[in-house]
Amino acid sequence: MFDIKVFDGMKTEEKYETMLSMLKSIVEDEEDIITNIANAAALINAIIGRVNWCGFYFIKNGELVLGPFQGMPACTRIKIGSGVCGSAVKDKKVMRIKDVHEFKGHIACDAASNSELVIPIIKNEKVYGVLDIDSEEVGRFTELEELYAEKCIELLSKYIDWEKLSK
Numbered sequence: 001m002f003d004i005k006v007f008d009g010m011k012t013e014e015k016y017e018t019m020l021s022m023l024k025s026i027v028e029d030e031e032d033i034i035t036n037i038a039n040a041a042a043l044i045n046a047i048i049g050r051v052n053w054c055g056f057y058f059i060k061n062g063e064l065v066l067g068p069f070q071g072m073p074a075c076t077r078i079k080i081g082s083g084v085c086g087s088a089v090k091d092k093k094v095m096r097i098k099d100v101h102e103f104k105g106h107i108a109c110d111a112a113s114n115s116e117l118v119i120p121i122i123k124n125e126k127v128y129g130v131l132d133i134d135s136e137e138v139g140r141f142t143e144l145e146e147l148y149a150e151k152c153i154e155l156l157s158k159y160i161d162w163e164k165l166s167k
Protein backbone atom coordinates (compact mmCIF):
# COMPACT_ATOMS: atom_id res chain seq x y z
CA MET A 1 0.00 0.00 0.00
CA PHE A 2 1.19 3.48 -0.85
CA ASP A 3 0.25 6.26 1.54
CA ILE A 4 1.19 9.78 0.44
CA LYS A 5 0.51 10.96 4.00
CA VAL A 6 3.85 9.50 5.17
CA PHE A 7 5.45 12.47 3.42
CA ASP A 8 3.43 15.02 5.39
CA GLY A 9 5.66 17.40 7.32
CA MET A 10 8.88 16.19 5.72
CA LYS A 11 11.42 18.68 4.39
CA THR A 12 11.98 18.49 0.64
CA GLU A 13 15.32 16.68 0.88
CA GLU A 14 13.93 14.12 3.33
CA LYS A 15 10.98 13.55 0.98
CA TYR A 16 13.33 12.94 -1.93
CA GLU A 17 15.52 10.55 0.14
CA THR A 18 12.37 8.62 1.08
CA MET A 19 11.36 8.58 -2.60
CA LEU A 20 14.71 6.92 -3.39
CA SER A 21 14.32 4.23 -0.75
CA MET A 22 10.74 3.55 -1.91
CA LEU A 23 11.93 3.31 -5.50
CA LYS A 24 14.57 0.81 -4.43
CA SER A 25 12.06 -1.37 -2.61
CA ILE A 26 9.70 -1.25 -5.62
CA VAL A 27 12.28 -2.34 -8.19
CA GLU A 28 14.28 -4.82 -6.13
CA ASP A 29 11.19 -6.98 -5.57
CA GLU A 30 9.92 -6.98 -9.16
CA GLU A 31 11.63 -8.13 -12.33
CA ASP A 32 9.17 -6.87 -14.97
CA ILE A 33 10.74 -3.82 -16.60
CA ILE A 34 7.54 -2.04 -17.71
CA THR A 35 6.03 -2.56 -14.26
CA ASN A 36 9.05 -0.97 -12.61
CA ILE A 37 9.24 1.98 -14.99
CA ALA A 38 5.50 2.65 -14.69
CA ASN A 39 5.77 2.66 -10.91
CA ALA A 40 8.87 4.88 -11.08
CA ALA A 41 6.94 7.47 -13.17
CA ALA A 42 4.05 7.39 -10.68
CA LEU A 43 6.32 7.70 -7.64
CA ILE A 44 8.46 10.54 -9.02
CA ASN A 45 5.34 12.38 -10.20
CA ALA A 46 3.69 12.10 -6.78
CA ILE A 47 6.72 12.94 -4.65
CA ILE A 48 8.39 15.73 -6.60
CA GLY A 49 4.96 17.32 -6.87
CA ARG A 50 3.70 20.44 -8.66
CA VAL A 51 4.33 18.41 -11.80
CA ASN A 52 1.85 18.00 -14.68
CA TRP A 53 3.71 15.34 -16.66
CA CYS A 54 6.32 12.78 -15.67
CA GLY A 55 7.46 9.88 -17.78
CA PHE A 56 9.92 8.08 -19.98
CA TYR A 57 10.91 8.00 -23.61
CA PHE A 58 13.15 5.22 -24.94
CA ILE A 59 15.26 5.14 -28.08
CA LYS A 60 13.90 2.68 -30.62
CA ASN A 61 15.15 2.57 -34.20
CA GLY A 62 16.94 5.89 -33.76
CA GLU A 63 14.12 7.96 -32.28
CA LEU A 64 12.57 8.52 -28.87
CA VAL A 65 9.35 6.60 -28.36
CA LEU A 66 6.91 7.31 -25.52
CA GLY A 67 7.06 4.93 -22.56
CA PRO A 68 5.22 4.76 -19.22
CA PHE A 69 4.13 8.15 -17.87
CA GLN A 70 1.74 10.11 -15.70
CA GLY A 71 -0.15 13.02 -17.21
CA MET A 72 -1.93 13.96 -20.39
CA PRO A 73 -1.47 11.93 -23.60
CA ALA A 74 1.84 13.01 -25.12
CA CYS A 75 3.79 13.10 -28.40
CA THR A 76 4.57 9.50 -29.28
CA ARG A 77 7.85 9.99 -31.17
CA ILE A 78 10.61 12.60 -30.88
CA LYS A 79 13.62 12.80 -33.16
CA ILE A 80 17.09 12.83 -31.62
CA GLY A 81 18.14 16.49 -31.49
CA SER A 82 14.53 17.75 -31.44
CA GLY A 83 12.95 19.51 -28.50
CA VAL A 84 14.22 19.38 -24.95
CA CYS A 85 14.18 15.55 -24.82
CA GLY A 86 15.92 15.04 -28.15
CA SER A 87 18.55 17.65 -27.20
CA ALA A 88 19.26 15.86 -23.90
CA VAL A 89 19.93 12.68 -25.88
CA LYS A 90 22.01 14.35 -28.59
CA ASP A 91 24.18 16.26 -26.13
CA LYS A 92 24.11 13.50 -23.46
CA LYS A 93 23.33 16.09 -20.82
CA VAL A 94 20.65 17.07 -18.36
CA MET A 95 18.35 19.83 -19.58
CA ARG A 96 16.82 21.97 -16.86
CA ILE A 97 14.67 24.57 -18.57
CA LYS A 98 13.28 27.42 -16.51
CA ASP A 99 10.81 28.56 -19.18
CA VAL A 100 10.15 26.20 -22.08
CA HIS A 101 8.76 29.03 -24.18
CA GLU A 102 12.27 30.43 -24.31
CA PHE A 103 13.75 27.15 -25.51
CA LYS A 104 14.03 27.15 -29.30
CA GLY A 105 12.47 23.99 -30.66
CA HIS A 106 10.59 23.03 -27.51
CA ILE A 107 7.88 20.48 -28.34
CA ALA A 108 4.63 21.34 -26.59
CA CYS A 109 2.81 18.12 -25.68
CA ASP A 110 0.77 19.49 -22.81
CA ALA A 111 0.02 23.18 -23.39
CA ALA A 112 0.02 23.69 -19.62
CA SER A 113 3.77 22.96 -19.26
CA ASN A 114 6.03 25.92 -18.53
CA SER A 115 9.23 24.37 -17.19
CA GLU A 116 10.93 21.07 -17.84
CA LEU A 117 13.62 18.76 -16.48
CA VAL A 118 15.04 16.04 -18.72
CA ILE A 119 17.52 13.43 -17.49
CA PRO A 120 19.18 11.30 -20.15
CA ILE A 121 19.41 7.58 -19.33
CA ILE A 122 23.03 6.67 -19.98
CA LYS A 123 24.81 3.40 -19.20
CA ASN A 124 28.37 2.63 -20.30
CA GLU A 125 28.26 5.82 -22.39
CA LYS A 126 25.26 4.61 -24.41
CA VAL A 127 22.03 6.67 -24.24
CA TYR A 128 18.86 4.61 -23.91
CA GLY A 129 16.23 7.30 -23.40
CA VAL A 130 15.13 10.04 -21.03
CA LEU A 131 13.15 10.76 -17.91
CA ASP A 132 11.09 13.86 -18.68
CA ILE A 133 9.35 15.93 -15.98
CA ASP A 134 7.17 18.97 -16.76
CA SER A 135 5.60 21.58 -14.54
CA GLU A 136 3.06 24.33 -14.99
CA GLU A 137 5.27 26.54 -12.80
CA VAL A 138 8.02 28.57 -14.45
CA GLY A 139 11.33 27.63 -12.81
CA ARG A 140 9.81 24.69 -10.87
CA PHE A 141 12.99 22.59 -11.03
CA THR A 142 16.03 23.48 -8.95
CA GLU A 143 19.41 21.78 -8.57
CA LEU A 144 17.79 19.62 -5.89
CA GLU A 145 15.14 18.17 -8.23
CA GLU A 146 17.87 17.65 -10.84
CA LEU A 147 20.07 15.82 -8.32
CA TYR A 148 17.31 13.49 -7.12
CA ALA A 149 15.91 12.82 -10.59
CA GLU A 150 19.45 11.78 -11.57
CA LYS A 151 19.70 9.59 -8.46
CA CYS A 152 16.43 7.89 -9.47
CA ILE A 153 17.87 7.07 -12.88
CA GLU A 154 21.15 5.85 -11.34
CA LEU A 155 19.16 3.57 -9.05
CA LEU A 156 16.94 2.26 -11.85
CA SER A 157 20.06 1.58 -13.93
CA LYS A 158 21.29 -0.84 -11.27
CA TYR A 159 18.16 -2.97 -11.62
CA ILE A 160 16.94 -2.43 -15.17
CA ASP A 161 18.56 -3.73 -18.33
CA TRP A 162 17.77 -0.74 -20.59
CA GLU A 163 19.04 -2.73 -23.57
CA LYS A 164 15.83 -4.79 -23.44
CA LEU A 165 13.76 -1.65 -24.12
CA SER A 166 15.62 -0.43 -27.19
CA LYS A 167 15.57 -1.93 -30.64
Ligand code: SME
Pocket residue numbers: 053074075078082083084085086105106107108109110113116132134
Ligand atom coordinates in the same frame (compact mmCIF):
# COMPACT_ATOMS: atom_id res chain seq x y z
N1 SME B 1 8.50 18.98 -24.18
C1 SME B 1 9.23 17.85 -24.65
C2 SME B 1 8.34 16.86 -25.35
C3 SME B 1 7.82 15.80 -24.46
S1 SME B 1 6.54 16.29 -23.53
O1 SME B 1 6.87 17.42 -22.70
C4 SME B 1 5.92 15.07 -22.65
C5 SME B 1 10.36 18.29 -25.56
O2 SME B 1 10.46 19.47 -25.94
O3 SME B 1 11.16 17.44 -25.92
